Amino acid sequence: MSQHRIPAWITVGVIPLANVAMAALAAALVFWYLNINPLDALQAMVYGAFGSSYGWGYTLYYMTSYIFTGLAVAVVFQAGMFNIGGEGQAYIGALGVGLVCLGLGGHVPFIVLLPISIIAAFVFGGLWALIPAWLQAKRGSHIVITTIMFNFIAASLMNYLLINFMKPAGTMSVESAVFDPSSWIPKMHEALALIGISIDRSPLNLSMFWALFVAFAVWFFLWRTRWGYEVRAMGSNASGAQYGGISIPGTVIMIMIIGGGLAGFMALNVVQGEAHQIKLNLVNQMGFTGIAVALMGRNHPFGIVIASLLFGFLTQGGSELQFEYSVDARIVVVLQGLVILFSGALQNMMKHPIERLYLRVTSNRRKASEELAAEA
């Protein structure tokens, strides 16, 4: 039975905004409990995230990471699977980037090194996802379980490698040597200075443009190529896909490599763009936050860019809040949690009333215009 259609501006505009507004209201209660005026808190967050080019720099830097880890979840979700392994895939991607920068940095020009480190990030992250993918495709081991386990394995492996092989002799902290400066991805403030625009120093680097391009490329892949067609067919109806001659194991393996590779790209931003060395726990939960980003962005690349900006704002604004009011650093996690709760778990709470309201308004309007027409 065909229902009246709900226009897109309601589905992708009004409803998500209403969900975020609900989350903001709940957050206001939290601040009220903490004896912080919610409006002051909001102002501090907005100012902290967008009030200066410094704030913008951090917000967009976080956004860049979230785009990569969000896409890593979303492409796999389009194939009907849940990739919980972004955390580990990004960590191993960092190993790839680190090896390239440590090995080639200073020996080859940046223009040669950059493509190699991009490929390394993708290949290392992708291969880390390949093992769970193979287990799922050939042995039926559930990918949610195996990717979670592979996060732990990645963490242990990196501990081992950092302590035993990568830590320069005579240092105490568990991190690799600093890369040769010629291998660093230029910072945004440096790049803009070249064309005469001056902004504050921040971690934001040129990998942001790569993130935006990759988001577009993922959209193109999913909705314009036959491989994307096969992925979406499988995600929506696996037996229909099989009927259509699509190899289920093959598609599982392909899409997981792509997902892992996308998560690996995060290392370009965090390692090659900012830290310039491999550090312990460098992913810092961003892989997991990618799940929330994908959820919020409705698993669509463009939605993910917007959701990443929101989560970038929460991360940066939340840490400003922490300085300003000396609340616990985990306030950021609380805020993210509320956004996830209202826009993910409770998304239908606002959806149905809004849709019903829209239908009632339009049907009243239609009736009124029909009556007018009848009178005329």
Place this chain on the structure above:
Amino acid sequence: MTAQTHSAAEYALELRGIDKHFGAVHANKNIDLKVEKGTIHGIVGENGAGKSTLMSIIYGFYEADQGDIAIDGQVLKIRDSKTAIASGIGMVHQHFMLIQNFTALENVVLGAESGELIDDSLDKARTELNRLSDEFGLSVPLDQPVEELSVGFQQRIEILKALYRGARILILDEPTGVLTPQETEHLFKVLDSLKAQGTTVILITHKLREILAATDNVSVMRRGEMVAHVKTAETNQEELAELMVGRKVLLQVDKGDSAPGDVKLSVRNLSMTDSAGVKRLDNVSLDVRAGEIVGIAGVSGNGQSELLETLAGITPVDSGTIDLNGHTLDVQHPMNPSQVRKAGIGHIPEDRHRMGLINTFSAYEAFVLGYHRNQEYNGALQMKQGAIIEDCKEKMERWDVRPQDPYLKTANFSGGNQQKLVIAREIEQNPDVLLIGQPTRGVDIGAIESIHKRILEMRDAGKAILLVSVELDEIRSLSDRILVMFDGTIVGEVPADKADERTLGLMMANIVPDDIKALQAEEPA
């Protein structure tokens, strides 16, 4: 009109002006219905005519926007199914609502326990059920888990469930879909004895022949409206079909003689065991020649689906050999569905929702499923969206798929149009062999006619066609030869002219009549 002479209380059920909207859809428009006490009353209509909505209103699943329901002359507000059951309404759903690992007895008692201790309830129910079974010929093994019982028995349990709860009005929704002709006959006998005891039966079906065989009165629905109430004795199939569709329909397509050519599809000793270790196909052999339609009859679940899916390359072969249009498919030479397609085989799957379509796809995307790697649809990197949409538009027009909107989501087409989409996709690729499963399941009568014509056109164009259907009428009107399947084996072959319902029915229950045996003995193996 005898109706006016009856007093109100002679109607077991009376509906006055029932109206129901779902959003913009007007599912029931001002429905009046009078069901006389102690009769069998049929309700017919196409899919989406509003039969199910109406029954759901009577059973308390939905509440009507307007109108009254009177039971035994008393107007009642039926807000939920509890009220409906309490007022003596019982319903047997199309899809049985039984707990598979419970026994028949436990299923009957579920939700109608008489006390805190289950044993007391069970004892009480056993006595009552034994009485009911004797009275109505509804004997069921009470202590066997339901999953071990045939669908015929499962249906009886559903009826017993309703009677145990004191149903005086019994509603059956498409009760014969899963039964063999003999089981159907038995069901009608049960309904007759229920009627003799004063129970009122409402029978919802789309099978006109059954309406004529079983009911006293019949009401016809079309597009949410009641369009006619007639006495069954005073009508016939053609009239009912015309009332249902709103125009004259051909129930039987004209079929010329077939001119069989070379064998295009040949199956030898095919067996298949599923992952649970159940033998689904057991030593199946058959041939299909160019220019003929071979029908496979059988109660659903006797290996027909597995046969089709094995031939289409979806399920791997365990043992045996298949020759698909000159390509060998066996254990040593496995083929996947896209290789099977390349060998010139088209496959219209039994279940378009599970297999034939991707419901979230637009029509044009669903239109290339299985052919999405073809050169004409692909550039180096990008799929040629423009070309695909043009192609889809053209074929939608040729096949009269409505609405002709390539961007519409496949889920939003009606069942008949979805099916046309699938059939058009497969036939337009011009395969040499067509595997067809349930081509008209859930399709309106009007669309059935055109689908049947297209299938015959394919035959006359020299294609080899294997047709699987659980609708005996469909098998009989289309096939040149009929094979009957039972429990994974082929019971026997019947030429189309010898295929009366009784013969097919017996064979579907694994009994081969003597005349067919003699016929098969004559033919060289």
